[in-house]
Amino acid sequence: MSQYEIRFSGSGGQGLILAGVIFAEAAAIYDGISSVQSQSYGPEARGGASKSEVIISDKKIQFPKATSIDICLALTQEAANKYYKDIKSTGILLVDEDFVRETPKGDFRVIKLPIVKTASEEIGKAFVANIVATGAITALANMVTYASVEKAVLSRVPKGTEDMNKRALKAGYDLAKAVM
Amino acid sequence: MKDADAGTVHREFVKGNEAICHGALAAGCRHYFGYPITPQNDIPEYMSTHMAAHGGVFLQAESEVATINMLLGAAAAGKRVMTSSSGPGISLMQEGISYMAGSELPAVIVNISRSGPGLGGIAPSQGDYFQAVKGGGHGGCRIPVLAPHSVQEMYELTMHAFELADRYRTPVMILGDAIIGQMKEPYTPGLCEPPGPIDKPWATTGCAGRPRQHVKSLYLKDDDIERHNWKLHEKLQRIEKAEVRAESYHLEDARIVLVAFGTAARVCKTAIQWARKEGIAAGMIRPVTLFPFPKTLVHETAGKADLLLVVEMNTGQMVEDVMISTSHHDKVRFMGKPCAMPTPDDILAEIRLLAGKTS
Numbered sequence: 001m002s003q004y005e006i007r008f009s010g011s012g013g014q015g016l017i018l019a020g021v022i023f024a025e026a027a028a029i030y031d032g033i034s035s036v037q038s039q040s041y042g043p044e045a046r047g048g049a050s051k052s053e054v055i056i057s058d059k060k061i062q063f064p065k066a067t068s069i070d071i072c073l074a075l076t077q078e079a080a081n082k083y084y085k086d087i088k089s090t091g092i093l094l095v096d097e098d099f100v101r102e103t104p105k106g107d108f109r110v111i112k113l114p115i116v117k118t119a120s121e122e123i124g125k126a127f128v129a130n131i132v133a134t135g136a137i138t139a140l141a142n143m144v145t146y147a148s149v150e151k152a153v154l155s156r157v158p159k160g161t162e163d164m165n166k167r168a169l170k171a172g173y174d175l176a177k178a179v180m
Numbered sequence: 181m182k183d184a185d186a187g188t189v190h191r192e193f194v195k196g197n198e199a200i201c202h203g204a205l206a207a208g209c210r211h212y213f214g215y216p217i218t219p220q221n222d223i224p225e226y227m228s229t230h231m232a233a234h235g236g237v238f239l240q241a242e243s244e245v246a247t248i249n250m251l252l253g254a255a256a257a258g259k260r261v262m263t264s265s266s267g268p269g270i271s272l273m274q275e276g277i278s279y280m281a282g283s284e285l286p287a288v289i290v291n292i293s294r295s296g297p298g299l300g301g302i303a304p305s306q307g308d309y310f311q312a313v314k315g316g317g318h319g320g321c322r323i324p325v326l327a328p329h330s331v332q333e334m335y336e337l338t339m340h341a342f343e344l345a346d347r348y349r350t351p352v353m354i355l356g357d358a359i360i361g362q363m364k365e366p367y368t369p370g371l372c373e374p375p376g377p378i379d380k381p382w383a384t385t386g387c388a389g390r391p392r393q394h395v396k397s398l399y400l401k402d403d404d405i406e407r408h409n410w411k412l413h414e415k416l417q418r419i420e421k422a423e424v425r426a427e428s429y430h431l432e433d434a435r436i437v438l439v440a441f442g443t444a445a446r447v448c449k450t451a452i453q454w455a456r457k458e459g460i461a462a463g464m465i466r467p468v469t470l471f472p473f474p475k476t477l478v479h480e481t482a483g484k485a486d487l488l489l490v491v492e493m494n495t496g497q498m499v500e501d502v503m504i505s506t507s508h509h510d511k512v513r514f515m516g517k518p519c520a521m522p523t524p525d526d527i528l529a530e531i532r533l534l535a536g537k538t539s
Contacts (some may be wrong), residue, residue, distance in 0.1 A: 021193070025193040026253075028365070035364075035366070036363055037193075037363065038359070038362060039362065039365040061365070061523075062446040062449040063450045063523065063524050064359060064363045064365075094288075147422045161418065
């Protein structure tokens with residue numbers, strides 16, 4: 001690993017900024033790997049598509065934006081259309097199979113997973129889709145330990161939702177493992 | 181990178197704007213006044229939820245003009261005070277900042293700048309350099325300006341700003357931008373000591389049992405205002421002599437020396453690492469204090485290096501201070517990107533061009 005870049009995208013309110021923060025915090029605080037997280041803010045984030053970016057590196061990170069993306073998550077069609085462009089040739093476009101029907105084409109691998117459906121039907125709450133996605137990315141990236149991501153999830157989610165979020169993380173991890 | 185510090189020291193993963201709040205609270209700031217504007221809203225948001233627990237006062241004023249006058253009043257009462265805003269809001273505060281400089285009142289003013297002129301936009305920009313370092317207010321007021329380039333520095337320089345403010349009885353500005361304010365990275369609190377309490381015998385704390393004292397910037401009698409100007413001038417000279425801070429990055433053998441501050445300097449570091457891999461001896465002077473400016477370092481470096489490349493997220497402001505600092509004007513080049521962060525590739529391309537390499 002020299003540098004690994006992940007973009008979390010979807011619709012404002014789906015918790016993708018939190019997902020990015022959780023993943024970056026797992027790397028930086030619990031695994032002791034350099035990481036930086038940035039996000040769209042203000043008017044840039046209004047009107048639908050929202051994104052959060054995480055960079056993990058074996059060196060100190062100076063430039064904080066993603067330009068050569070290893071994994072781009074898109075939970076909505078609009079986000080997929082808007083944010084897939086910087087995926088590198090060996091990278092992955094990870095989409096929700098129900099909400100992204102037309103997958104953008106390019107020199108990258110596409111993985112379709114029932115992220116929102118798993119959150120709403122298996123876990124019981126659609127709003128944990130961000131954590132299901134985080135679980136899937138934990139498996140696909142294989143950069144940060146599962147235990148660290150779980151710790152970061154538990155430190156950031158509201159009290160009383162810990163168990164549900166733990167199950168969401170595991171469900172996402174297993175979904176991705178099944179297609180790897 | 182397995183960070184040597186991981187697991188042994190306490191680290192937090194926060195936004196630059198939050199780190200400013202941590203630094204302010206560690207420095208004993210218990211009075212924050214503000215008015216919302218992007219991209220600095222994390223600061224009042226944090227202060228609104230945490231100040232009460234520290235026994236302090238958070239107040240959202242009705243405007244920036246009201247904010248700066250609340251700051252003035254609380255500073256006159258001897259309290260450690262802070263406000264934060266962005267470009268247009270800082271413009272509205274300039275009258276009050278000049279009053280505070282004239283009244284010699286310590287305070288910390290944070291500008292997480294946005295693009296301008298006018299209402300501009302919220303894209304990251306270093307377009308407020310002139311306003312910050314040349315004295316945005318009237319009457320020849322100038323105040324120290326600190327430019328953090330990491331979340332760690334957002335925390336540490338905020339504490340330093342309070343120390344400078346109290347030591348010299350002056351407002352101090354922290355100049356950041358949307359990138360450094362909004363990004364999260366790990367930082368270690370407690371690496372440097374917060375400033376201790378300081379006696380403020382001049383403060384207006386109630387005159388029972390002692391003669392009345394005044395905090396003011398109005399001097400109408402005879403030569404009073406001239407004398408006051410010379411006094412402020414002498415203070416600025418002391419600040420210029422004692423308080424310059426700059427980082428020298430790979431400077432020892434550098435032939436091409438970049439000069440950049442804040443977010444632009446972060447990007448330059450990556451470009452310099454890449455240039456060195458190609459055998460180009462690049463380095464950087466990163467002014468940490470924009471006023472006072474590291475004039476001596478710039479001049480001495482210009483004498484030894486082949487070229488200086490000033491990189492800013494504007495169309496050319498700090499480059500004027502570089503020109504004032506050195507007589508080697510023929511060696512100074514400029515690269516600007518207004519209202520956006522240049523990429524390391526952009527800067528590397530410019531370095532290659534200057535080094536005479538085409539690859």
